[in-house]
Amino acid sequence: MDHIHFTITQQCSNSKGGRLGTIKNLTKQNSQIDTPGLMFYTKSGSVPHISREVFQMIIPDDQVLFNFPLPTHYGFFKPIEKLNKSLVSFVGLKGYSSFCSIRDYTTNNITGYNKKDQVAIKTKAGNQLINYEKYMHFMEAFKPSLYVTLCVSETDMNSSPSSIEKSVNLTNRIFEQSLKYHNESKILQKSGIIAPIQGGYSISERIRSAEFLSQFDVFGYLLDGFANDGSSIEFITKDMLQPIIDKTLEQLPNEKIKIICGAWSPSVVIDLINSGIDLFDTSLPYLLAERGSALVFDYKLVYKDNLISMNILNNNDKMNQDHIDKTYYEMNLRNERHFESLIPIKDTCICLACKKHTRSYIHHLLQSKEMLGSLLLTIHNLHYYYQFFNDIREVLKKSQNYVTVCPIN
Structure with missing residues (x-):
């Protein structure tokens, strides 16, 4: 099989703004992930709340890249190593592509437990300190399509300059050691290595991290270290993020x-795509389902002046009528206002949940703590979010300001 490679297929003529691309040869010769695209968050070996069979009814097989955070898969190492299987084979997802990350972006990240050249991982068995060699042994056992090297990402808006500097220094040092190990490993030659850019909210440290890591031959880069609390990322604004990105x-x-x-x-997400980010994950759909909420925002995407803009169509009257809570994109189905609401989550949505079930029924399931409630919300949220990214790619494809870099085969 050919090595994994990423190709930009269409880009704005001035090389700025969002772009279309493809990741090819992730698991087999003809596999392909289109970008801007998604990695699907997993917990303990599966997409939370739904089976593989249900997942296949929501998302086409040819566009699936699973994200396996190390904290929830740490305990899989010994049986996988003993059985000599890859992670995807071990969890029943053979044939799918995998991405291994160092942290779970839906939970709180532990801080203050790292030691010299060792990073603390929060697992079910408690905090585990691992060095780069142990981490690379994990990757050799898991055999992922893509993986991020061991790094320190415990920075956020409140991090001190000294802690940010330490995270960059340790991450850079570990990366050099990990890359050398990767290049000497026969097992990892088919895996793409991702370099983690750290630096918190310090532009100078971000530049230092990026300049150092850009010297090496890697598959790509992960921009990391923006928040320690998984749910707080929702409230990070463009003004806080854009200059750094x-x-x-x-x-x-x-x-x-x-x-x-x-x-x-x-x-x-739209702003990040306009800046040139290619790949995201499904942390948002998962966290919404966990708190009993559904994605419901109506949007119109427009391409103008080399940028995508998103107009939210949920005017105030409609938002009040539909009981959209907390943010413009979220409806809390736990709210008692949905007790007698005999309509779908979204009347324009064609997902399995919206075609067969009402808000009232889902509200009842959530109040009764029935597993089916979270399952239906997960189906809807993944479908809706995946369609959102499909629509983003369609807008970019139709842009008159784009040039074809390499036609899709």
């Missing part, structure tokens, strides 16, 4: 894939 990306090779994880709000 733009300055960081200026230091990185244009042709490499750029990745960011976490529950970013849909409007920030």
Whole structure:
């Protein structure tokens, strides 16, 4: 099989703004993931709340890349190593592509437990300290399609300059050791290595991290270390994020894939795509389902002046009528206002949940703590979010300001 590679297929003529791309040869010769695209969050080996069979009814097989965070899969190492199987084979997802990350972006990240050249991982068995060699042994056992090297990402808006500097220093040192191990490992030659850009909210540290890591031959880059609390990412605004992202990306090779994880709000996702981010994850759909909420925002995407803009069509009257809560994109089905609401979550949605079930029924399931409630919300949220990214790609395809870099085969 050919090595995994990322190709930009269409880009704005001035090389700025969002772009279309493909990741090919992830698991088999003809496999392909289109970007801007998604990695599907997993917990303990599966997409939370739904089976593989149900998942296959929601998302086409040819567009699936699973994200396996190490904290929820840490305990799989010994049986996988003994059985000599890959992670996807061990959890019953053979044939699918996999991405291994160092942290779970839907939960709180532990801080203050790292030691020299060792990073603390929060697992079911407690905090585990691992060095780069142990981490690379995990990757050799898991055999992922893509993986991020061991790093320190315990920074957020409140991090001190000294802690940010330490996270960059340790991450850079570990990366050099990990890359050398990767290049000497016969097992990992088919896996793409992702370099983690750290630096918190310090532009100078982000630039230092990016400049250092851009010297090496890697598959791509993960922009990391923006929040320790998984749910707080939803409330990070464009103004807080955009200057850091733009300055960081200026230091990185244009042709490499750029990745960011976490529950970013849909409007920030658009801004990140406009900056040149290619790959996201499904932390947001998962966290919404966990708190009994559904994605419901109506949007219109427009391409103008080399940028995608998103107009939210949920005017105030409609939002009040539909009982949209907390944010413009969320409806809380636990709210008692849905007790007698005999309509779908979204009347325009064609997902399995909306075609067969009402808000009232889902509200009852959530109040009764029935597992089916979370299952139906997960089906809807994944379908809706996946369609959102489909629509983003369609807008980019139709743009008159784009040039074809390499036609899709």
